[in-house]
Every structure is written in structure tokens, then in C-alpha cells.
Amino acid sequence: NLNLNSRIVNTITSKDKKGNPKRFLIKIIIALKVFENDILKGERKFEEKFEYNNRSNKFDLKQYEKNITNNLISKLSDKINTYLISLKWYLKHLK
Numbered sequence: 001n002l003n004l005n006s007r008i009v010n011t012i013t014s015k016d017k018k019g020n021p022k023r024f025l026i027k028i029i030i031a032l033k034v035f036e037n038d039i040l041k042g043e044r045k046f047e048e049k050f051e052y053n054n055r056s057n058k059f060d061l062k063q064y065e066k067n068i069t070n071n072l073i074s075k076l077s078d079k080i081n082t083y084l085i086s087l088k089w090y091l092k093h094l095k
Contacts, residue, residue, distance in 0.1 A: 003033040008069065013051060025051045026065065028072045032080060034087060042087045046079050048072040 007029050014023040027049040034042040050068050055061040 001035040003035065005031045010065075021054050023051060023053055024065075025049060026068050026072065028069070028076060030076055030080065032083070034084070036091075041091060042083075044083055046076050046083075048075050 009025075009027040009029070011025050011027075012021045012023070013025045014021075016022045027047065030046045032042075032044050032046065033040060050072060052064065052068065055064060
């Protein structure tokens with residue numbers, strides 16, 4: 001069984017002289033636990049982040065943020081798959 005907890009953190013990293021957001025940071029964090037017969041076999045935290053400039057057009061900004069989020073999720077998926085494959089190999093050869 002897999003237990004996944006995820007969260008997306010979007011923060012302002014800098015502001016202009018008027019106090020308006022100038023740069024943002026999107027961070028996605030996933031905590032993964034792997035169980036076999038209710039016994040914890042592996043546990044790991046995965047994180048990806050990306051910093052970017054604000055945009056004057058808010059619609060464009062939201063579309064850009066969606067693309068960033070999708071790209072970060074794709075990277076995290078690859079990392080999780082690699083981890084699960086290596087964990088499976090390790091557990092198989094441990095026996």
C-alpha cells in the first residue's frame with residue numbers, strides 16, 4: 001500500500017517598491033510511505049520548486065502557474081517511480 005500526502009506552497013519571494021509581488025516561488029512537497037502487510041517498508045519526502053516573475057496579465061500568470069505545477073508534478077512522478085523501483089529491488093534482494 002502507498003500513503004501519499006502532498007501540498008503546494010505558493011509564496012511571494014520579492015516585491016516592488018509599491019509592495020506588489022515581483023517574484024513567486026511554487027514548491028510541491030510529497031511525503032510517501034510504502035507499506036507491505038501493514039509494515040512500513042519505506043518512507044521518503046520529495047520536493048520540487050520553481051521561482052518565477054510576476055506577469056501583468058493575471059490570466060497569463062495563472063496559465064503559467066498551471067504549466068509550472070504540471071511540470072513539477074511530472075518531475076516528482078519520475079522521482080517517485082525511480083524510488084519505488086529501487087525500493088522493490090532492495091526489498092526483493094533483502095530476503
